[in-house]
Amino acid sequence: MNELNFDSLKPIEILVRYQGKLYYLVEADAESGAEYRDRIISGTRLEDSKAVGISGIPMAQLSLVARCLFQSDSVGDKTDQRVNINTLRKWPDRVIRKLFEKLEEISELDREDLTSEDGDPAGNGPTATTDGSE
Secondary structure, eight states: OOOOOOSOOOOOEEEEEETTEEEEEEOOOHHHHHHHHHHHHHTEEEETTEEEEEOOHHHHHHHHHHHHEEEEOTTSOEEEEEOOHHHHTTSOHHHHHHHHHHHHHHTTOOGGGGSOTTSOTTSOOTTOOSSSOO
16 A cells, blocks of 8 residues: 655745845745645746746746745844745845746746646646536
8 A cells, every 4th residue: 555644734934044044945835835835827828728928937937936935044044034025025036046946946836836737727628618618
């Protein structure tokens, strides 16, 4: 019998140093991951039930980083205080992109999970409609 073992639910944490200050990038919790996926799906443009484009990706990524990047105290221990999104908006884009890439990896967030094989962002299949008809 196969088993999924979640004995330890401690999120993955990665120490981040930016301009001499320590931060902690913490694996996305379920709510943060769901909010990120919802933002991506809501920004998906459809034509003939196929995804043809996605808008709002940079803001969805920035928002996720803001939910998962924590400040440290004077001795370098993680606090419960998140880095404010307005602060992150002033950081170089290359830094935010790198933080997002690492967050995507440790949180196992993959944009391919957001669409089904037929390109439907909701994973409903090619016959799905928004009005409930078939």
